[in-house]
Amino acid sequence: MPTSPTIATVSSHSALQIMKGAKDEGFNTLLICDKKREKFYKRFNLVDEFLLVDEFKDILDEKIQKQLNDKNCVLIPHGSFVEYIGGRETMRVNVPMFGNKKVLEWEADRRKSYEWFKKAGIKVPHSFLKPDEIDRLTLVKLFGAKGGRGYSLVKSSEEFKEKVGHFDSEKMQLQEYILGTRFYPHFFYSPLTGENELTGIDLRYESNADGLPRMPADFYMAPTYVVTGNFPITMRESLLPDVFEIADKLTETSKKLFPPGLTGPYSLEMVCNDKLELYVFEISARIVAGTNVGIPGSPYSYLKYGKEMSMGRRIAMEIKKAISENRLDDVVS
Incomplete structure (x- = not known):
């Protein structure tokens, strides 16, 4: 692959952040775009080229993959890859993809995720x-x-x-269901430095669960938990060492379960009870939509870098560093 790849993703989830981060680091951008969404994404002037498709699964088409390879693309996976293309199906995509795409299968199957958690020795709900x-x-x-x-x-x-x-x-x-306060810390693991970085924390805004408290006391409706947005949040500083320890255990265990392991962005979904015990109930093993609250940066990314650093830009920075060190194969699969 030439020294200046094009950064590509599909038009959903965290695509705006990924495109902006790529532009900030000097890359050309390409968006694999549902035809109905082209007008929306053109409003932001972040996309150099659109590849229009009828549905996201079209990325599995060999002709589409050839176009992406001809344009020297590096794909950035996000939640829509897992949901609309599928963890196992993503393995069939023959285009360089940021991170280790084996991890998407471990994320998509909750039984495999729990196997990972238990081998890492972290607390999980029953x-x-x-x-x-x-x-x-x-x-x-x-x-x-x-x-x-x-x-x-x-x-x-x-x-x-x-x-x-x-x-x-x-x-x-x-x-x-563990009763407590929820936190969704965002991490980036760099195979170039061997370091876990905390880049932000969010909390989800869910319908109708977050609307029910506004109703009269005598009103009842079963809660639902459809994510409609996200809030930025910080965490009690004395809990952060434990959060980092959990992240380190998960990344180290992943190297044994699916080499070379979890790399790039990911998020832990956890709850803290009133004894200040942390339970991990899920992992998103790629960039999460909650990182959108960290545009252009979060308190934690500012503490680390002293400048604006969204997760989208952190991804592009890793690709740029890998190219400069002739190690691109270490950050894509």
Whole structure:
């Protein structure tokens, strides 16, 4: 690949941030764009070239991949890759992709994620194997990056049957609901430096769960957890060493499970109880939409770099550094 690749992604999720970060670091940009969204993305003047498709899965087409390779593209995966293309299907994409694309399969399958967590020795909520085992408040979660859509909260097998019905172990996880405050720290692991960097923290704004407290006391509706936005947030500083320890354990364990392991951006989804214990309930093993609150930067990225540094720009900076050190193969797969 020539020394100046084109940074590419699909038109959703964190595409604006990725395009802006690439432009800030001097790269050309290409957006694989749903035809209906072209007008929107043109408003920001961040895209040098649009590759129009009918649907995101068109990226699996060999003709599309040839066009991307002819333009020397490096693909930046985000949540829409996991949800609309699929973790396993992404493995078929024969275009250089930032990070280790093997990790997307471990993210998409919650059973594999839990195997990873347990081998890393970190605290996780209990996961029930079947509805009959449910004996406490439990969140029914669907596999994949669905932004909270389709989740249900139940406290017994009877309530599961009433709210959900059929249990499919290939598509659902029954996860103990830990009461506490939620945090979604964003990390970047650099294989060039061997360092984990905290680049920000967010909290999700969910419908209708975050709207229900505004209703009268005698009103009841079952909560849903569809992510509609994100808030920036900071964390009690005395908890941050524990957060870094968890991140370090996960990245080191990943090197054994799927070499060369987790690289580039990722986010831990965790809850802190009133004993100040941290439980990890999920991982997003690529850039998350919550990093959009960190444009142009966050308090933590400023502490690290002393300048504006979004996750999108951090990705582009890593690619630029890898090229200068003739190590691009270490940051793409």
